[in-house]
């Protein structure tokens with residue numbers, strides 16, 4: 001009985017705390033980006049101000065269906081985050097995450113504006129680009145640890161990154177897609193620059209846009225938790241290192257974002273697949289050779 | 294509630310301006326003025342915007358566009374006319390196709406005169422609009 005209660009409390013904690021951390025990271029991102037561009041930048045709490053404003057604005061609806069998908073997307077992403085942080089099945093988490101992303105794309109298509117349609121198409125291409133790598137991460141972790149469960153993977157004697165350094169690098173490469181950073185922010189960029197207005201989110205206003213923003217906060221946590229899984233192992237101090245590694249990865253992404261221009265979808269797709277298959281295959285082959293001895 | 298005051302998102306529309314005022318509006322985003330420190334973002338999407346900045350006069354060609362943009366913005370919203378052209382037509386007011394200032398098409402809340410309006414006065418115009426917005430909301434509530 002007590003076990004269940006603790007579990008429920010934990011889940012509530014994750015659902016509440018992860019968007020707060022995600023929003024804070026998003027504010028940090030804007031601050032650091034501004035400093036990199038020689039500006040003062042907004043307050044760290046700016047994303048929260050934005051969301052609070054959006055929640056109170058009028059909503060303009062283009063039809064009755066398209067908002068539904070955004071809420072579904074949020075639900076699936078929350079489910080993914082809870083699943084990963086509770087130490088659940090990585091493979092299940094990845095597939096649910098895919099459904100969540102697809103819901104978002106459907107929302108873009110359903111709002112039937114040319115901008116959001118282009119955004120949705122690009123989002124699909126982006127998913128095609130990063131999905132193989134995410135799967136490969138799961139395969140690699142399973143190959144190395146013998147389990148798809150996060151709690152087993154982070155309870156090993158050695159961190160997974162020692163065995164899977166190349167797969168980790170490939171994952172950092174596609175992290176740029178997940179965090180919607182240049183050079184791979186094709187479908188909707190997180191900052192003010194955009195050539196297809198605002199991509200998928202063009203027709204969303206008020207509350208719906210706030211939900212999309214919150215979904216992105218969860219997504220950030222979800223994406224960084226993969227970095228965590230690679231670094232954490234059985235020793236307690238390693239969890240601190242893992243958090244630091246997540247932070248370092250996030251800062252790296254911000255710097256890449258500010259240093260790169262957006263690429264075409266062809267470059268994005270071929271480079272992501274190239275990196276995934278080269279690093280992934282190399283890593284798995286070396287690992288299987290090593291395990292023979 | 295002054296919830297917009299912390300994150301006013303802006304839509305910038307160029308009526309028939311000579312581009313002088315547009316450059317000044319964009320100058321507000323540069324490191325020297327950096328309006329993003331107030332949470333101001335240049336959205337480029339009427340559905341996300343709170344404040345409409347218009348430079349240049351309204352003419353026969355763009356009057357419907359201006360009205361459309363205004364209608365597409367979710368409430369509460371504000372309109373700031375930037376530059377003397379947007380206020381009254383300015384030096385273009387005599388032209389055969391020019392109707393006049395932006396207030397001929399949509400209600401304008403703040404007029405920022407100047408040819409071209411300086412970034413400082415544009416920022417102060419936006420800040421004034423935010424103050425007026427609060428009054429507007431308070432009046433509606435009471």
Ligand code: SF4
Pocket residue numbers: 309310311312313314315348349375376377378379383384407408409410
């Ligand atoms: S006010 Fe002056 S600078 Fe601004 S658009 Fe008119 S003519 Fe150009």
